[in-house]
Amino acid sequence: MDEFSFIRSIRPDSYKQSTLIRGIDDDAAVFRAMQEDVVTAVDTMVEGVHFSKETMSPADVGYRALAANLSDLAAMGSRPAFYLVSLVVPDHWSEKELDELYRGMNQLADEYQMDLIGGDTVSGQDLCVSVTVVGYVGQGLARYRSASKPGDLVFVTGSLGDSRAGLQCIFDEREETEDVRYLVNRHRRPSPRVTFAEMLRSCERIALNDVSDGIANEANEIAEASGVDVIIRQERIPCSGAIQALYPDQYLEWGLSGGEDFELLGTVSKEEWSCVEKAANESGLKVTVIGKVEERKKDHPYVYIQKEDKRNILEKTGYTHMKRG
Amino acid sequence: MDEFSFIRSIRPDSYKQSTLIRGIDDDAAVFRAMQEDVVTAVDTMVEGVHFSKETMSPADVGYRALAANLSDLAAMGSRPAFYLVSLVVPDHWSEKELDELYRGMNQLADEYQMDLIGGDTVSGQDLCVSVTVVGYVGQGLARYRSASKPGDLVFVTGSLGDSRAGLQCIFDEREETEDVRYLVNRHRRPSPRVTFAEMLRSCERIALNDVSDGIANEANEIAEASGVDVIIRQERIPCSGAIQALYPDQYLEWGLSGGEDFELLGTVSKEEWSCVEKAANESGLKVTVIGKVEERKKDHPYVYIQKEDKRNILEKTGYTHMKRG
Incomplete structure (x- = not known):
């Protein structure tokens, strides 16, 4: 698994959020908040700590990693819009399993019309999925x-x-x-x-x-x-x-x-x-x-x-x- | 290292960016882009892949992790504003070393008046530092x-x-x-x-x-x-x-x-x-x-x-x- 392949391979063909200006094709993503406040949080799941292959399928891991972040956005009263994914991938995870992980994540993302706008993939000993979410909320309307x-x-x-x-x-x-x-x-x-x-x-x-x-x-x-x-x-x-x-x-x-x-x-x-x-x-x-x-x-x-x-x-x-x- | 302690312990006393509404004290951070586009990217460094204790001090690791992200913002013509840090921490990293890592990151963040607005800390086998940066750029002025x-x-x-x-x-x-x-x-x-x-x-x-x-x-x-x-x-x-x-x-x-x-x-x-x-x-x-x-x-x-x-x-x-x- 080289550092480019996976995130690039799952690049969406089109984006759903109208406020997105540039997705994952450049050094960074660009979006324009239209008179709304921007809400962001990060959450990480590590194999052997938050899950194992015995307790969750790869698709569950992907779903669950994004779900934890969406829950943070919900707690702010915020509407989900974008996510970035950083994956640390060990040898014992196959490309097929990674693909399933992504599909699980994508399934939940689709429910909320979220776009994947960035990420990276590096190798390591344990699978780590770190997801950053970005959402919108009406100005001054975030819940604290x-x-x-x-x-x-x-x-x-x-x-x-x-x-x-x-x-x-x-x-x-x-x-x-x-x-x-x-x-x-x-x-x-x-x-x-x-x-x-x-x-x-x-x-x-x-x-x-x-x-x-x-x-x-x-x-x-x-x-x-x-x-x-x-x-x-x-x-x-x-x-x-x-x-x-x-x-x-x-x-x-x-x-x-x-x-x-x-x-x-x-x-x-x-x-x-x-x-x-x-x-x-x-x-x-x-x-x-x-x-x-x-x-x-x-x-x-x-x-x-x-x-x-x-x-x-x-x-x-x-x-x-x-x-x- | 429990999941709360580290990021909470390095919570800044005050924030520098005037567009920040809520920092790391809630489920997510909130900011308001004032007529500018928002730029965001994530980059991850893993011990044993990108560095080892032989090649870099903890402070270097922190500095370098943020530097890689700032470089992505620079390549978009964007002004850095915020960052979120996800840390996977193994047993062989002490709290003192983590503190040094943070100080290295903070040193660079201070140069650009950046605020730490979120993150999490979980345990794992290798140290992984995943940084998400957020910057601003004039509307339509991002560099592609x-x-x-x-x-x-x-x-x-x-x-x-x-x-x-x-x-x-x-x-x-x-x-x-x-x-x-x-x-x-x-x-x-x-x-x-x-x-x-x-x-x-x-x-x-x-x-x-x-x-x-x-x-x-x-x-x-x-x-x-x-x-x-x-x-x-x-x-x-x-x-x-x-x-x-x-x-x-x-x-x-x-x-x-x-x-x-x-x-x-x-x-x-x-x-x-x-x-x-x-x-x-x-x-x-x-x-x-x-x-x-x-x-x-x-x-x-x-x-x-x-x-x-x-x-x-x-x-x-x-x-x-x-x-x-």
């Missing part, structure tokens, strides 16, 4: 973690812990039932909540964060960025029937700290909750109110997990300990 | 490889082959003379020609390509993109005194195919040559006319290397063979 205010409702899309449970199904070599298929698919082919996030456009103020490391982590990021306390009701955590049936002892823990579900965690005022509900209905997505935002009570913002009347501090890792002070 | 026309002069900045020779000095463990220091520095700390390229602003038409793989390759890219023949005069290839003194038998080959010098190869009309000379003078850079552009004579565009009156086809690899037909 810091927008949360006391009195807000805390909500989450879809269900939590499924990706972690799906990985466990693969490790456990579980027989392929409908529940297993559902969970494994949630691990290999997560759906970034791009459409839902875009439909929140009319919402005046909303804090969003995507669930890549588990809501314990993401809720803490919102709490810290906004300087508020976040209270999550344990019994409200939305967990699928599949995870509850297959992993009755683990699903709650995985729901809090499992990660990689690529759902959206958000907070919004009660007045604007209807806007969230409407976006959910129109995009065919479930949203669940799981708690509320309160004024910060200590010198530092905290996330609390509440079960009945008892609150414990919920740390970033999902680890809980007794409420301090 | 496809802009070359018959009658143009072909020019190159600086001198060629130095980076390859510098690497050889390291392999050969040469004693540190002034020449050796010069060449080694050209390998470890190449200077992207950003300022020169920006100063070409008043030039109406110019084709540019950066010398990352050797001018044999880059000249072919211009020829193909523009559908023209490019003729390079062998005796005009600018090689430093140092490379000629230390590698009298290799310097010509390395000048053609050595790569990683990050000079700029360009073509411009005779009428606008003065504009290139002026930019070179003002940025303290040497430019050398090394050939000319001619109408394509066959079914395919070719690059020819001419020595006295004899022309040979110069292939992308730098390999030459007898002129066909």
